[in-house]
Amino acid sequence: MAAEAANRRIVLRNHVTGFPKESDMELVATGTAPSRVPEGSAGAVLLKNLYLSCDPYMRSRMSKHEETSYVPDFVVGEAITGYGVGKVVDSSHPGFKAGDYVWGMTGWEDYSLIKDPSKALFVIRHPELPLSYYTGLLGMAGFTAYVGFHEICAPKEGERVFVSAASGAVGQLVGQFAKLMGCYVVGSAGSDDKVKLLTEKFGFDDAFNYKKEKDLNVALKRCFPEGIDVYFENVGGAMLDAVLLNMRVRGRVAACGMISQYNLDLPDPVHNLMAVVAKRLRIEGFIVSDHYGRYREYEETVARYVKEGKIAYVEDVAEGLENSPAALIGLFSGRNVGKQVVVVATE
Secondary structure, eight states: OGGGSEEEEEEEOSOOOSSOOGGGEEEEEEEEOOSSOOTTOTTOEEEEEEEEEOOTTHHHHTSOOSSOOSSOOOOBTSBOEEEEEEEEEEEOSTTOOTTOEEEEEEESBSEEEESOHHHHEEEOSOTTSOGGGGGTTTSHHHHHHHIIIIIISOOOTTOEEEESSTTSTTHHHHHHHHHHTTOEEEEEESSHHHHHHHHHTSOOSEEEEGGGOSOHHHHHHHHOTTOEEEEEESSOHHHHHHHHHHEEEEEEEEEOOOGGGTTOSSOOOOOOTHHHHHTTOEEEEOOGGGGGGGHHHHHHHHHHHHHTTOOOOOEEEEESGGGHHHHHHHGGGTOOOSEEEEEOOOO
16 A cells, blocks of 8 residues: 555755766655645645656756756756656546556656646556556657657658667657658667667668768768758767758758767767758757647557557666666666666556
8 A cells, every 4th residue: 555655766966967877866765655645735646656767858957057948957855757657546636536547747756746737647548558658659758759750840751761869769759650651761879789670670761870880971871862851850969960961952850859968068069050051951949848739649649550560669678766767877878779668666
């Protein structure tokens, strides 16, 4: 029972500069978890967390910023927050009831009290599918891939699509959405095994190991002799610089993330920006939460894809809340293969 269980949590020990370490986070116990929403917390829900999502954007939240970003910095000494899947233990909100499975923003802890669940959580409508999928494929990462590709890139059948960090939670799905549209798709990844995964499991037309390429410009010209129509940007830095040289006229770039830049004191320069003018390129950044009004449409579409076997999906699973810091840090060295998820509890 929830009343008899300790509520462990992962807290940030200090704000981070440079590459984060496991020791920047700490597992602490905070006594027993409540079995009900506390009095005076009208409109709240109590969650038992089942799965936690490790996502690259969380690195930025580990630092202290002078200006507020689109998502606030983590607070030293408090539980880290991120996307996850949980089961409602108790609710004083009419839109949620005990026993509901939900996904959304929660704490890195065994139990979380969510005070404004209508802004933080979605009730899961397809619990017959693996619940962990709602940390990725059917959650934030999958919806990010869908919005970035379909809405920001505005693709057309037969276009040439390049995806960087293509074996990750977002990239693996962008490539598959592009193939479902009849596009030619190439991805980059950081190991030969990941490259093999892209072509043999996810159906990419071609892929390359960027760590083995002496010149990214040459690699892109080899894969795209006629140029790139659509680039889904997850990396930044030298990769973005090379892509700009290989874009076709009126190409589109969806800037989702730039993981190569997150741990640098000074960002890498981009030298080829004149290509934006010469080729009349459109580069647009986006934040997926701006598009959550369309999430239910996405959930139904992709749940159907999963049931029909049209989508392949790979998870990298870490067991136990205590192992979540290592799982998160591993993202920044490419240790994970597929979507990094942490199992906190099964029920």
